[in-house]
Amino acid sequence: MQITRQADYAIRAVLYIAKLGEGQRAATSQIAKEQHIPPSFLAKIISQLSIAGLLQTSRGARGGVMLAKQPDEITLLDVVESIDGPIALNECVNDENGCTFGEDCPLRPIWCDAQEDLVKRLKSTNFSQFASLN
Numbered sequence: 001m002q003i004t005r006q007a008d009y010a011i012r013a014v015l016y017i018a019k020l021g022e023g024q025r026a027a028t029s030q031i032a033k034e035q036h037i038p039p040s041f042l043a044k045i046i047s048q049l050s051i052a053g054l055l056q057t058s059r060g061a062r063g064g065v066m067l068a069k070q071p072d073e074i075t076l077l078d079v080v081e082s083i084d085g086p087i088a089l090n091e092c093v094n095d096e097n098g099c100t101f102g103e104d105c106p107l108r109p110i111w112c113d114a115q116e117d118l119v120k121r122l123k124s125t126n127f128s129q130f131a132s133l134n
Contacts, residue, residue: 003080003084004083004084006041006044006045006083006084007079007080007083007084009035009037009041009042009045010045010048010049010079010080010082010083011076011079011080012035012037013031013035013037013042013045013046013049013065014049014054014055014067014074014079014127015127015130016031016034016035017031017055017065017066017067018067018071018074018127018128018130019130020066022070023066024066025058025062025063025064025065025066026064026065026066027063027064027065028042028043028046028064028065031065045083046065048082048083049079049082049083050068051082052078052082053068053069054067054068054069054074054078054079054082055067055068056068067127070128071126071127071128072126072127072128073126074126074127075122075123075124075125075126075127076122076123076125076126077119077122077123077125080122087115087118087119087122088115089111089114089115089118090107090108090111090115092105092108092111093108093111093112093115096108
């Protein structure tokens with residue numbers, strides 16, 4: 001399993017903004033340049049994060065992008081799911097009828113446990129934990 005490049009870019013963008021400090025804005029061009037994200041791709045990412053309520057955007061001379069919440073209120077799970085949708089290691093985890101073996105499948109419990117562990121880890125990791133790192 002691998003998160004999408006778009007989710008990786010989204011995480012890097014949110015982290016960059018979180019490191020700026022409370023209430024600080026960044027130009028998308030600045031984020032794109034410093035985080036090595038194609039500008040057109042970043043625009044789509046910023047839009048999705050804004051719709052998800054994680055970022056605020058404003059136009060004009062004093063415009064830019066800023067966090068819509070405190071860094072400790074934004075988790076890795078929030079960002080990944082706002083870009084990629086709900087995490088699903090296997091289709092049977094979220095839909096037990098998706099497996100042809102049904103309840104007799106010996107693998108489904110393993111997939112469910114692994115997904116639960118991953119979601120728990122991403123949900124317990126917030127951006128305030130990284131914001132002070134350089």
